[in-house]
Amino acid sequence: MRVLIVDDDALITSALKMILEVDKIDVVGVGHDGSEAIQLFETLKPDILLMDIRMTEMTGLDAAKTILSQYPDAKILLLITFSDDEYIIQALKYGVKGYLIKQDYSSIVPALNAVSKSQTVFGTEIIAKIPGLLHTKQPDPQAKFNYEDYSLTAKEYQLIGLVADGLSNKEISVQMFLSEGTIRNYLSTILDKLNLRDRTQLAIFYLTTKNGS
Structure with missing residues (x-):
């Protein structure tokens, strides 16, 4: 599995690279903003792009939109924090393969393995948020979904x-x-x-x- 890591925090990218390489995952490149993610993706053609959603120069959301418009089958797994709610639904609509809470390091390798098999990955906390983020009305107990x-x-x-x-x-x-x-x-x-x-x-x-x- 060939993985590209993009995060504007150098300490995070170093930690992620170390975690993946311990599990014999090939880290083909490291970037630090969305525009670099686009360039590196085009050059390296990784199996999976593991990318922070919130970056200063160009967000991971904008980078994902650009990459997926050119490579619809691209496998992108986004790293988010608990304060990134406003991005979640938009990125899912673009076609990203899922989200991980950035601090949940133990889930990263299993998530990458799942995405490599074309599965989607959502942390439990994120699944719980989705209906609310979509502004879904609470179902009327008398009106069952059909x-x-x-x-x-x-x-x-x-x-x-x-x-x-x-x-x-x-x-x-x-x-x-x-x-x-x-x-x-x-x-x-x-x-x-x-x-x-x-x-x-x-x-x-x-x-x-x-x-x-």
């Missing part, structure tokens, strides 16, 4: 829930007793029905509806 209102079947909504839990197509196929090809077909159909782009947006959909289901 997946059929979205032309979804029970099996499709079950699959969406497994995607939101971060499972890969292979893991979902085992849980649902279906082939990986069938799961891919289901996902394509679901994304078309909901007019969504990717698994991350699908996870957001699930998180904003499950409390009323």
